[in-house]
Amino acid sequence: MDSRSVAHHIEDSDHQAMAHRLYTLVFPLDSDNNRVLLGLKKRGFGCNKFNGFGGKVEATETIAEGAVRELVEESGLVATSMQNCGLLLFYFENDPVAMEVHVYLAHTYEGTVIESDEMRPQWFDIHDMPFSQMWADDSRWWPFVLRGEKFVGQFWLKADQATITREHLYAVESLGFV
Ligand SMILES: COc1nc(N)nc2c1ncn2[C@H]1C[C@H](O)[C@@H](COP(=O)(O)OP(=O)(O)OP(=O)(O)O)O1
Numbered sequence: 004m005d006s007r008s009v010a011h012h013i014e015d016s017d018h019q020a021m022a023h024r025l026y027t028l029v030f031p032l033d034s035d036n037n038r039v040l041l042g043l044k045k046r047g048f049g050c051n052k053f054n055g056f057g058g059k060v061e062a063t064e065t066i067a068e069g070a071v072r073e074l075v076e077e078s079g080l081v082a083t084s085m086q087n088c089g090l091l092l093f094y095f096e097n098d099p100v101a102m103e104v105h106v107y108l109a110h111t112y113e114g115t116v117i118e119s120d121e122m123r124p125q126w127f128d129i130h131d132m133p134f135s136q137m138w139a140d141d142s143r144w145w146p147f148v149l150r151g152e153k154f155v156g157q158f159w160l161k162a163d164q165a166t167i168t169r170e171h172l173y174a175v176e177s178l179g180f181v
Pocket residue numbers: 026027028047048049054055056057058059093102104138139140141160
């Protein structure tokens with residue numbers, strides 16, 4: 004088990020028994036204008052979906068370092084303050100490895116938004132998200148972000164990557180275990 008994984012903090016024995024792969028997901032906010040920067044994924048996993056910016060955490064970095072690196076690589080922005088706002092756990096049918104996704108809000112950042120090989124960035128109103136072009140789970144947990152609540156979400160998905168068969172989503176006081 005990756006020592007950076009927080010799997011053992013989730014009270015679910017099936018979950019704890021699984022292998023986990025660590026990911027990050029960062030949402031840059033423009034609070035003055037109630038906007039969030041999303042990227043349209045241009046290739047690979049989640050192609051043609053809007054999402055925050057993130058990817059696999061490398062073996063040599065912390066989760067927060069991975070979040071900053073992926074944001075720069077995919078959007079051109081360098082986060083200067085980030086808040087860990089959620090933990091998402093995805094279990095895909097026929098995949099023995101759970102995805103452990105650490106979600107951050109970037110409140111301040113430097114640099115210029117650029118399109119990368121992987122992502123085409125676009126600003127959206129935080130109250131008018133393109134959920135029909137996003138992962139199925141996003142519309143479930145985004146309201147927690149709007150309410151300023153930290154959250155943990157477990158989602159079980161069919162192999163079609165679109166159908167949620169089971170979910171467990173709840174607010175937490177703190178993600179201090181992350
Ligand atoms: C299943 O539902 C999902 N919902 C949301 N909102 N985000 C998800 C979901 N499943 C995966 N993600 C996120 C987690 C990561 O931020 C990316 C996937 O990362 P990727 O596979 O693109 O990782 P990279 O390291 O960038 O990959 P490359 O090997 O292509 O560089 O999606």
